[in-house]
Amino acid sequence: MLQAPIEEYEDAIVVPPINANNFELKQTLINLVQSNQFTGRQDPxxxxxxxxxxxxxxxxxxxxxxxxxxxxxxxxLEGEAR
Incomplete structure (x- = not known):
């Protein structure tokens, strides 16, 4: 499989600064997202x-x-998909 080199590259996902008061991702929401992790083998x-x-x-x-x-x-994301 052809892949682009990833050495010396930053993360591809860049989150803009958050200037909100009291902003927090709840653990239950993170758990819900993690309950259906993509490994690269499922339908994207x-x-x-x-x-x-x-x-x-x-x-x-x-x-x-x-x-x-x-x-x-x-x-x-999980495994190689990460």
Missing amino acids: HNHLRFFNKVTSTFRHPEVSNTTIKLLLFPFS
């Missing part, structure tokens, strides 16, 4: 549908949904 479309459904249930008035997704997405 199903994984993303589940991920979008879960992340759409969490809202914070001072944090965009995109930022929440960027924070949570690494928790949805």
Whole structure:
């Protein structure tokens, strides 16, 4: 399989600064995301549908949904997919 070199590269997911007071990702939300981790062998479309459904249930008035997704997405990956 062809892969791009990853040495000397930063993480591909960059989360923008969060300037919200009292913002916290609850452990139950992280656990829910981790309950359907993508390893690279499953259907990626199903994984993303589940991920979008879960992340759409969490809202914070001072944090965009995109930022929440960027924070949570690494928790949805496992093994080589990470």
